[in-house]
Amino acid sequence: MKILLIEDQLELSNNIREFLESEGIACEFCGNCFDAQDKLLVYHYDCIILDIMLPDGNGLDLIGFIKKNQKSSNILIISAKNSLQDKLDGLDLGADDYMTKPFHLAELHARLKVLYRRNQLGGTDKLIFNEIQVNPENLEVTVNQTLLELTKKEFDLLVFFLTNKNRVLGRQAIVEHLWGDYTDDLANFDFVYQHIKNLRKKICQAGGTDYIETVYGIGYKFNTTKE
Amino acid sequence: MKLINQFTIWYLGISIIVFLIGGVLIFYKLESEIDFEQGRELERQLDRYARKMESMDNPSSLSKNRLEIRELPVDQALIPFQQGDTLAWHEPLEQVERQVKAGRSYLINGKHYYMSMYNIMIESDDITETVVQTMVAIFLLLLIFIAITSRLVSKKILQPFHSSLTKIREFTFKENQPLVFEPSRIEEFEKLHAFLNRMSERMLGDYKIVKEFSENLSHEIQTPIAITFGKLELLLNSPITDQQARWIAAAYQSTQKMRKIVNSLATLAKLENQEFEGNQQVDLSDLLKNSIAGYDELVAIKNISLHHQIEPGIKIEMHPYMAEMLIDNLLSNAIKHNEKPGYIKIEATPNELNFRNKGKKPKADVSEYLDRFKKGNPNSESIGLGLSIVQQICRIHGFILDYQFIEEEHRVSIQLQN
Secondary structure, three states: OEEEEEOOOHHHHHHHHHHHHHOOOEEEEEOOHHHHHHHHHHOOOOEEEEEOEEOOEEHHHHHHHHHHHOOOOEEEEEEOOOOHHHHHHHHHHOOOEEEEOOOOHHHHHHHHHHHHHHHHOOOOOOEEEOOEEEEOOOOEEEEOOEEOOOOHHHHHHHHHHHHOOOOEEEHHHHHHHHHOHHHOOOOOOHHHHHHHHHHHHHHHHOOOOOOEEEEOOOEEEEOOOOO | OOHHHHHHHHHHHHHHHHHHHHHHHHHHHHHHHHHHHHHHHHHHHHHHHHHHHHOOOOHHHHOOOOEEEEEEOOOOOOOOOEEEEEEEEEOOOOEEEEEEEEEEEEEEOOEEEEEEEEEEOOOHHHHHHHHHHHHHHHHHHHHHHHHHHHHHHHHHHHHHHHHHHHHHHOOOOOOOOOOOOOOOOOHHHHHHHHHHHHHHHHHHHHHHHHHHHHHHHHHHHHHHHHHHHHHHHHHHOOOOOHHHHHHHHHHHHHHHHHHHHHHHHHHHHHHHOOOOOOOEEEEHHHHHHHHHHHOHHHHHHOOOEEEEEEOOOOEEEEOHHHHHHHHHHHHHHHHHOOOOOOEEEEEEOOOEEEEEEEOOOOOOOHHHHHOOOOOOOOOOOOOOOHHHHHHHHHHHHOOEEEEEEEOOEEEEEEEOOO
16 A cells, blocks of 8 residues: 655654554655645555645645546545535545544554545455454454454444554544544543443454453553464 | 704703793893883973973973973073883873883973973883793794704714614624725714724734634644644554553643644634624524434443433524534533433423533532633543533523532523523
C-alpha cells in the first residue's frame, strides 16, 4: 500500500509518516498543492491524505485534479476546521472520508485500511491473524472455525485491534473509534472495559488465545507475541 | 407615548402659559386704553360745554346730573385736565357705580370755572370675560388645528425615521453590509444616520476580528495539539518503562482535555457570533428519542434507569445543529452528574422540556454553573462548558432556562414558548 500525504505541517506529517511506515505502508510526503500535482502526475498512489489548508491553495480544489489523474485513488481529508460545510463539500467532490484534527494515528490507520480494503480489494479480503478470521463483507468472525456471536461494537473493536496490532491503543482512541465524536465530553471508560471484557471472553470461549492485554492506566494492546 | 403626542402636549402646555400671560397683558392694556379714551371723550365734552358757556349769561344753569360747574376765584391758577374715578349714582342701573370722572378749569368771559364730568366706566368684569372668551376660543382653535395637522405632518417628517428603524431592525452580521440610509434634509436625522453608519461599520469590523480570532484559534491550536498527540502516540509505542508510560498517558489525557476546551470554546464563540442561521422546523420529539437511543448503551453500563415522557410531534423553530447540541449537552450532563443508583427523568411538552436526574449536592450556588468553567467537582473530567452552551442556545432562541437542585435532584427546565 502506497500513500501520498499532502500536509504543510512538517511535524504532523512526520508523525503520520513514522506511524504508517512502521505499519509497512509506503508514505510519500509533500507540503503544498504545486508539489502534490507534480507527484500525482507521475506516480500512482492507493490513497491520498489531503489537508484542506495548504500554503498555496485550498486542498478541496485538488480533489478534481486527483480524480482526473488517479481514478482509483481514495482520498481522505484531514482538516483542522471542524466545519460541516467543508466536510459535505469534500465528500461531494469525491473524497472518501473526512477527519478532524487532532486525530489518533491509530484511527487514521484504521480508516486508511478500511478504504484500502473496500476500494482496492473490493472489500472481499479477510482479515486473518492466526486462528482469528474476520470477514468484513458479512461481519462474520471465526476463531478456529467456530463462528463468534459478536455485537457490532465488538466487531468494530476487533477490527480496530487487528488493524493496529502490537500498538497501545488509548482508551480515548477506542471510545472515539466506536462512538464517534459525540461522546467527547463523557470521559467514562467503563463501557470500553465492558466491551473489551466481552470480546476477550468470546474469543477465549471459542478456544482462541487472549491476545488483548490491558496496559495499565493507558489502554489496551493486541499482543501478537502471546501464546 | 409617541413622540408626536409628547411634542403636542408640550406645545399646548407652553401655549396655555403664553395665553395666560397674554390674557393678563391684554386685560390691562384694554382697561387702560378704554379709561384713557373715556377721559379724552369727557374732555372733549367739557370743551364743548365751555364753548357753549361763552355765549350764556348764567353758565351755572348748565349744571346737571353728570356735569358739575363750580366758580373759582379769578386769580387762582388754571387747573389742568385731570382724570380719576369716583363712586356715583347711576340712573339707568339705579345703583351706585364706579364711574370715570374728568375735570379742568376754564376762563370764560372773565370768570374762572371748574368743570367736571363723570360717566359710567366699563366694568373690569366685562373686560375679563371678553378676554377669557377670546383666549379660550383661540386656544380651542389651536388645539384642533394642532391635533389634525400634527398627525399629517408628523407622518411626513418622521417617515425617514421609520424607514431608518426598519433598516436597523433588519441589520444582521451575516450579510456583512453596514447600515446605509437615504439622505435626509433634517439635520438630526443626518447626524443619527452618520453615527449609525459608523457604528455598524465598526461593529462589522469588530465582529470580523472576533470571528477570525475564534476561527484562527481553533485552527492554530488544533495543529500543535495534533502534533503533540501524534508524538505521544508514537512514544507510547516505543520501548518505554511502565513509569514513563504513565507519564505519557497523563500528558495524553491533558492534551485531550485541551482539545475539548478549544472545541467547546470555538462552539461557544460560534453561538455568540450567531453564526448558525437558518432556523427550521425541528421535531423535538424525534430528536429526543434518537438522542436517548444513542446514549442507551452508556446509560445501561452506568446502571441508570431512564424514564421519559415525550409528547409526540413537538415542533420548534430552531437551527437543527443547535437543537442537537442542546439535547446532547443536557443528556450527557444528566448522565455525567448522576449518582448510583441513578435515574434520569425526561419530560417534554410543546411548552416545556424537563431533565431531572439524581446527583450529588453541588458545593456552590447552582446558578454559578451557568458560568463558564464552573463545575461541582474540580477533579472531574468535564470541562464545565456544557451548561454555558445550553444557556447560550436558549438565549439565542428566547427560551428560558432554569436550573435548580432540589431533593437530591438536578432539575433543568427549559421553557420553549416565550
